[in-house]
Amino acid sequence: MVSALKVRDFRLLWGARAIAGLGTSLLVVAVPAHVYAVTGSALATGVTLAFEYLPSLLLGPFAGVPADRWDRRRLMIATDLLHALAISVALLARTPDTIWLVYAAVLGQGTAGVLFRPAAAAHTPSVVGTGPALTSANSLGAVTTGVVGLSGPPLGGLLFATSGIDGAVAASVTASLLSAAAISRIAKRPRDTAPAEGPAAAAARRVLADIGDGLRHVRRAAVTRALLATNSLYLLANAALTALLVPFAVTHLGGSVQVGYLLSALGLGFLVGAPISRRIVDRFATRPALATGQALVAGAFALLFNSSSLPLALAAAVLLGLPGVTVLVAVQTRMQRATPEGLLGRVSSVFLTAEAAATMIGALAGPAVSELSGLPVALNAACALTLLSALLTLWLLPKGATPGTHPKPSTATRRRS
Incomplete structure (x- = not known):
């Protein structure tokens, strides 16, 4: 089994992404808590959360252009x-x-985060190639994201409780500087020189043309188009289920402490599932592997939210981790392998924008349905929607999407001259 960690530059990139992600997640609790402490206003706190979504929704379509036109290392x-x-x-x-x-x-x-993520996603295949090491890299990335997402917010909350916003911001700034230092040690890779930008109007037209190239590729590439559609539906349902996790734990399992137990069990599932997901993604065709993973996630969520005891809910959360990380790795790896190197930044930004929109809609829709029809109806409806994403995968994804196809990066579509 090929491990991406054997590649020095990937170790630096992976470490930088993990550190940067931790620095960002430290602020998830600390910043809204600071806003509420200063203003005493729930509305002001809500506005803070809204501003967190805006960059992904507004800048997401443009974020891939600099990742494809500029030096990705310097951009990060x-x-x-x-x-x-x-x-x-x-x-x-x-x-x-x-x-x-x-x-x-x-x-x-x-x-900054919106610009960083497409560059990092596009640079990964440049570092490890498009073979089995890419699956290893994406598997490590998925589990790291899960662990950071689970550990960062409570750690940031602890820093805020002990040293206020100063401590949380200082830790986040330090993480960003360490990430930059790690990336600066990655070897430089030759890239085509971007054309001179010229007048602002001409530069704007070129940016729009570059975005159009990325969108046209997504529209014309059957595999990429299918992955975007099914993954967006899956993420929407997943966001709805995640938003309902706290009220479910409080009303059915005993209280907020049980939320922590469930999150820890989910993190354990991701840790156990990461190495297994690598084998699944490289051994099986994308279509059955992805559809099976999505269906198993739907089943695990259904088991979790229909549990009457904490041990059963914890077991379901652990079981959720394996197919959950497999879905993440399968989508990311297949998208990278199906996209020419010169378009990876723009295509990645399309996926990230769709992810932000789906997550925002799901996070709002889940609680809204719960208010209208009750928590059980909302939970089971979201589980059904997750299962629907598996059926969509079987319908849209071409049968020929096999794990052994590792196309060489194309130079013909790297940039418009």
Whole structure:
């Protein structure tokens, strides 16, 4: 079994992404808590959360252009530094009149993240290739994202409780600087020189043309188009189920402490499932592997949310981890293998934008259905929607999408001249 960790540059890139992700997740609890402490307003706190979504929704379609036209290594370093600078602005917000500075800080750090992710996703195949090591890299990335997502918010909340917003921001800034330092040690790779931008109007037209190239590829490539559709539906249902996890644990399992147990069990499932997912993605064709993973996620969620005891719910959460990480790895790996190297940044940004939109819709729709029809109806409807994503995969994804196809990067579509 090929391990991406044997590649020095991947170790640096993986470490940088993990550190940067941890720095961002430290703010998930700390920043809204600071806003509420300063203003005492739930509305102000909600506005903070809305600003976190805006960069992905507004800038997502454009974020892949610099990842394909500029040096990705330098771009990632620049976005790490932008994140550190932007979030530092939150330290100046100490009164209700200055709380707008937090919104500006969140908008700035969100913009940095939107630019960082397509560049990192596109650079991974350049570092490890498109063979089995790519599956290993995406498997490691998926489990790292899960672990960071579980550990970062409570750690940030602890920092806020002990040292206020200063401690959480300082830790996040430090993480960004460490990430930039790690990326700076990655070997430079030759890339085509981007054409001179010229007048602003001409540059804008070229940017729009580049975005159009990425969208046309998604529209014309059957595999990529199918992955985008089925993954968006899957993520929407997953976001709805995640949003309902807290009220379910409180009303059916005993309280908020049980939420922590469920999240820990889910994290354990991801850790156990990561190495197995590599074998599944490389051994089986994408269509049955992805559809089976989505169906198993639907079943595990149904078991979890229809559990009457905590042990059964914990077992379901652990079982959820294996197919959950397999779905993430299968979608990411197949998209990277099906996309020419020169379009990877733009195609990745399309997927990230769709992910942000689906997550936002699901997070709002789940609780809304729960308010209208009750929690059990909302939970089971979201499980059914997850199962529907598996059926959509079987319907849309071509049968020829096999794991052994590792196309060489294309140079013909790297950039418009």
